[in-house]
Amino acid sequence: MTSSTLSVEGISVETTRHGSPLVLVDNVSLTLGAGEVLALVGASGSGKSLTCAASLDVLPPGTRMIADSVSIDGSVLQRSTLRGRHIATIMQNPRSAFNPVRTMQQHARETLSALGISTAEEDERILRAMKASGLDEPERLLRLHSFEMSGGMLQRMMIALALATEAPFLFADEPTTDLDLIVQREILDLLDHLKRERRLGILLVTHDMGVVARLADRVAVMDGGRIVETAPVTDIFLRPRHVITQRLVEAHLSLYNRSEVAA
Amino acid sequence: MNLLEARGVSKAYRTFSLVGATKAKPVLNHISMEIAVGETVALLGRSGCGKSTLAMLLVGLERPDRGDILFGGRSLTSLDKAGWQNLRKTVQMVFQDPLGAANPRATVKDIVAEPLNYLCGLTGQAAAERVRELLSSVGLNWAEANKFPHQLSGGQLQRVCIARALAPDPKLIILDEAVSNLDLHLQIQMLDLFEELRRTKNVSYLFVTHDLRLVEKFCARVLVMDQGRIVEQTPVSGSLAFSSSEGRALSAAVLPPMPRQLLAAGG
Numbered sequence: 374m375t376s377s378t379l380s381v382e383g384i385s386v387e388t389t390r391h392g393s394p395l396v397l398v399d400n401v402s403l404t405l406g407a408g409e410v411l412a413l414v415g416a417s418g419s420g421k422s423l424t425c426a427a428s429l430d431v432l433p434p435g436t437r438m439i440a441d442s443v444s445i446d447g448s449v450l451q452r453s454t455l456r457g458r459h460i461a462t463i464m465q466n467p468r469s470a471f472n473p474v475r476t477m478q479q480h481a482r483e484t485l486s487a488l489g490i491s492t493a494e495e496d497e498r499i500l501r502a503m504k505a506s507g508l509d510e511p512e513r514l515l516r517l518h519s520f521e522m523s524g525g526m527l528q529r530m531m532i533a534l535a536l537a538t539e540a541p542f543l544f545a546d547e548p549t550t551d552l553d554l555i556v557q558r559e560i561l562d563l564l565d566h567l568k569r570e571r572r573l574g575i576l577l578v579t580h581d582m583g584v585v586a587r588l589a590d591r592v593a594v595m596d597g598g599r600i601v602e603t604a605p606v607t608d609i610f611l612r613p614r615h616v617i618t619q620r621l622v623e624a625h626l627s628l629y630n631r632s633e634v635a636a
Numbered sequence: 637m638n639l640l641e642a643r644g645v646s647k648a649y650r651t652f653s654l655v656g657a658t659k660a661k662p663v664l665n666h667i668s669m670e671i672a673v674g675e676t677v678a679l680l681g682r683s684g685c686g687k688s689t690l691a692m693l694l695v696g697l698e699r700p701d702r703g704d705i706l707f708g709g710r711s712l713t714s715l716d717k718a719g720w721q722n723l724r725k726t727v728q729m730v731f732q733d734p735l736g737a738a739n740p741r742a743t744v745k746d747i748v749a750e751p752l753n754y755l756c757g758l759t760g761q762a763a764a765e766r767v768r769e770l771l772s773s774v775g776l777n778w779a780e781a782n783k784f785p786h787q788l789s790g791g792q793l794q795r796v797c798i799a800r801a802l803a804p805d806p807k808l809i810i811l812d813e814a815v816s817n818l819d820l821h822l823q824i825q826m827l828d829l830f831e832e833l834r835r836t837k838n839v840s841y842l843f844v845t846h847d848l849r850l851v852e853k854f855c856a857r858v859l860v861m862d863q864g865r866i867v868e869q870t871p872v873s874g875s876l877a878f879s880s881s882e883g884r885a886l887s888a889a890v891l892p893p894m895p896r897q898l899l900a901a902g903g
Binding site (some may be wrong): 416417418523524550552553554555556557558580581582583584585586587589606607610611620621624625626627628629 | 682683684789790791817819820821824846847848849850852853885886888889890891892893894895896897898
C-alpha cells in the first residue's frame with residue numbers, strides 16, 4: 374500500500390435516447406489521496422453513481438464511456454487491473470451483492486483466487502480482514518449464507534472482502550443508505566477507523582450531508598453530470614459557493630434544531 | 637377520539653418446512669397504543685424490532701395472536717364487509733419498497749386510479765381529473781402518467797405510491813419508512829405536503845422510521861420500540877430527550893449536522 378494519489382481524468386458517459394446521444398456524465402475529473410475521504414454528493418440522477426461505475430469500468434448496459442483515464446501517482450492503469458487490485462468496492466445493498474446459494478467462504482475464495490492468491494494465504498488473509506472489519510467468530514460466519522446474516526453483518530462482510538484484496542483505494546456507493554441508524558453509525562465508525570489505520574483512500578458516494586459531515590475530508594458536488602464545486606468539507610458547510618451546494622447544505626441543516634447547529 | 641387502537645396485541649411468527657413447524661419467534665409482546673384524530677405519531681426503533689409487523693396488524697393485513705385492534709372503537713374481528721371497506725378508505729399505507737408495492741403491468745395513472753374506482757366509485761373523466769391533481773400534488777408531471785413502474789426512478793415511483801395513498805382522502809396514513817429512499821429535498825417536500833393535509837383535512841399519521849431528525853420535524857408524539865415492546869412514549873417538543881436506553885442509543889446515532897472540526901471549534 375504505497376500508492377498515494379489516484380486520479381480519474383475526463384470521464385464522460387453517454388447514452389442514446391430517441392436516436393440522439395445524451396450526455397449523462399460530462400468530463401468529470403477527481404483526485405483521491407491515501408488516507409483521505411472524498412465525498413461525491415448530489416441529487417439522484419446527478420450522475421454520481423455513474424461516475425463511480427465508469428471509473429471502475431462497470432457501466433450498466435446501454436451507456437457508453439467516451440473518454441477517461443485512471444492513474445495512480447501519474448502512471449496510467451489498464452482498466453482490467455483496476456477492480457480488486459487497486460480499487461475495492463462496497464455497494465448500497467449488501468444483500469443483493471452476495472450470491473444466496475454460496476457461503477461467505479466461497480465468496481472469499483472467489484475474490485482472492487481471482488487475484489492469484491494461494492489457498493494457504495487466502496484463509497489467513499480473509500480471517501484477518503474479517504477481524505479488522507469488526508466481525509467476531511469469523512470461522513463460524515464463513516459457513517453462513519447471506520440470508521442467514523443481518524444487513525449490518527453483510528455490509529461488514531463486504532468491507533472485509535474489500536480489505537482482503539489489500540487494494541489501497543475503496544469506492545463506497547451509498548454504503549449505509551439501507552441500514553438502520555445504529556448500524557449506520559457502526560459502519561461509518563469502521564470506515565473512519567480504516568481510513569486512519571490503513572491510510573485507505575475512500576471515494577464516498579452519498580446524498581446524505583449527515584454522512585458527509587461525519588466522514589468526509591473533501592467534497593465534490595455534482596449536478597446534471599458535472600462537478601459544480603470541490604472544496605474541503607468545512608468550506609462546503611460554512612461557505613458554499615455554488616447554488617446547488619447552498620441548497621444541499623440548507624436542506625440538510627433544516628432537519629436540525631437551530632440551537633444545535635449554532636452550538 | 638381514537639381512530640385506531642391496539643390493545644395488548646402479541647404476535648409470533650413460525651416457519652414451516654418438511655420436518656414440521658419451527659418454534660414460534662415472538663415479534664410483538666403485549667403492545668398497546670392508540671392514534672387520535674389529527675395526531676402525528678412516530679414509531680421508532682432499529683431494524684427487526686417489530687415496527688412493520690405492528691403497522692401490518694393495525695391495518696388488518698395480519699391478525700394478532702392475542703389482543704385486539706380497534707377501529708373507531710370496534711374490533712377488527714367484528715367488522716362486516718362495509719366496515720372493512722370503510723377501514724380501507726379511512727386508513728391508507730405507504731411502504732418502503734415502491735417496486736414491490738406497484739403492479740408492474742399497470743401504468744402510473746391506472747395505479748393511482750385503482751383506489752378511486754374501488755373505494756370511492758369514481759371512474760372515467762372524474763377519476764382522470766383527480767389522478768392529474770394527485771400526481772401534481774406529489775410533484776410528478778403528467779408526462780409520467782402513461783409510464784410503467786420500471787420506467788420510473790425509485791423516488792418517482794415512491795411518490796406514485798404516496799399519490800395512490802392520498803387518493804381516497806384517508807383520515808390516517810401509515811408511512812412505513814416511506815420517505816427514507818427519497819432525496820432530502822423530496823423528503824422535505826413530502827413532509828410539507830403531509831403537514832398541509834394534517835392542517836387542512838385533519839389527517840393523522842403513523843410515521844414508522846429510524847430517522848430521528850424527521851421525527852423532531854414532523855411528529856407530535858413518539859413511541860420507541862425495542863424487541864417487540866414499546867419501551868418509551870414521549871411527546872416531541874423541541875429537541876428530543878429519551879429516558880430509555882434504546883431511545884438514547886438511537887439519538888446517539890444521529891448523524892452530526894456539521895463536520896466535527898466545526899462543532900469542536902464552537903463556531
